[in-house]
Amino acid sequence: MIKNIVFFKSPKINNDNEIDDPYYQNFKNDKYNTEFIKVLVIDYQYDNLKLLYDPNGNSDIEYFGIILTSSNSIKSIDTFLSSFEKENIINNNNNDNNNNNNNNNNNNNNNNNNNNNNNNNNNNNNNNNNNNNNNNNNNNNNNNNRETQIFFNNILKFKHIYLIGETSCNLFKKVFGKWISQNVIVVESNATDLAKRITLDYNNEYKENNNNDNNKALLYFCGNQRREELPLYLKNNNIQLKELVTYQSQTSDDSINDILNLIKRVLQSNKMEIYWLVFFSPSGVDFVLETIDNQLSALSLPRTSIFNNNNNNNNDNNNNNNNNNNNNNNNNNNNNNNKIKVAAIGKTTENCLKTHNIKVDIVSPFPNAESLFSAISNYSNTE
Incomplete structure (x- = not known):
């Protein structure tokens, strides 16, 4: 059995621009093919x-x-x-540069007037400049946390x-x-x-x-x-x-393309594959399902070609009778929804999936990678 898992979120990246995400590490170690799809672009306001x-x-x-x-x-x-802290430091540095330029001009004028006095003054100014530099450095360090305080x-x-x-x-x-x-x-x-x-x-x-x-x-x-x-x-x-x-949460063309490619892979995959789709937020649920529905509609396929729905048995029987003709035309897709498993991080996300009539196979007890991995492992062992 080939195991795939798709996380609808951005992965954590280390300083070397490599994936350093606990979700990736936990499932990769258990021989899952792991994939991250960034569902929304965040713009701070x-x-x-x-x-x-x-x-x-x-x-x-x-x-x-x-x-x-x-x-x-x-x-x-x-x-x-x-941003405030950086602005303060830049302003302080600019003020320091202006002060230094003014001091240099004053020193040049003083040189023309009296060389002997300049030598003494320069020594004093050097000492003062050193003290000022130390004070400025201390002020910059203090400003680093001033805004937060x-x-x-x-x-x-x-x-x-x-x-x-x-x-x-x-x-x-x-x-x-x-x-x-x-x-x-x-x-x-x-x-x-x-x-x-x-x-x-x-x-x-x-x-x-x-x-x-x-x-x-x-x-x-x-x-x-x-x-x-x-x-x-x-x-x-x-x-x-x-x-x-x-x-502001905004959609991304790259995200849409990644979801469309995922749908194609699922529809073309064989019976020896399983896909876990992991949803982290209601806004992610809304965006992903809208994208999937639009693509399936363009292919004249029902959502059940991908997902198991969350209806009761009576509704399922009625839907099955109504969809017999569609099923006959889509024999290659009959078992796709058996390969898709859905996991939710948090009750709010679970409720959103259920509102969309999606069957949720597991809800992670806690919002972390270890809890999700344990829940999926336990689910897989009992099937």
Whole structure:
């Protein structure tokens, strides 16, 4: 049996531009043909962050907590703050160069006036320049983390940080861990569970306050394709939410071509092959299935030529009777859907697949490579 697995996400790359991704390593070691298909291109948006950010560390608004439901939200903040840090260093270097040029001009003028005095002054200036250089280097180092410190200590004065998934939590601690020692970090595996936890914390905080106008809002960093589950749950529980779109998810022509090539390979493959398709996000599900449906429609093929559907038995029987003619015309594709297995990372992704009437064979217990590999191995051993 030839084992194939396709991850609908971008792989992690090391400094040598080689794939260094735990999903790749786990399955490659078990003799899987591994493939990554980047389903969406991420474009970070800084306009809303600029409105929130004040370089003087002033903010008239305090929040109960912040919500970050994806790694892209965290990366958008990190790159935004890094851009400020680099700008400060460049400005400092430019100021240093201007000061040096001014000093050189002054020295030249002084040389024409008095050589003896210049010698003494030059020695003093050299000492001063050395001291200034040391001070400038120290200032640059201090500026490296100044923006992050302002952002978390002076602007976002809250104690609750809400995250979805182990990956997002690890990234958040890696990037901002130095500044959040006093914050309460809460991690849940899906949006619904996170919304329930937020509601519990919020009600405990304000249970004696009958005036909701005085309650602090939560700040939600999200993308343009964020799901409705979390905002709707909080709204129904009278919890104020301020949304900041910090990144845009866009489709890619390369991704479409990769998915089309995948469909062709599946349709032409033999019975001794199996394909695992691993979905990581609802937005990825929507994009991949739309692309597949369009291609199958162009080939006059039903979706069941690729996927098993998620209908109940009665609906399946009705569909089978209605599709007898199609099946007779597509004998070569009859068993393709038996070769396709679908895995979801997280309950939200699973629910999205089911909404599209796709049978989900496994849901990874935790959003990491080891958990997915274990779940697929156990599934394969029981078949």
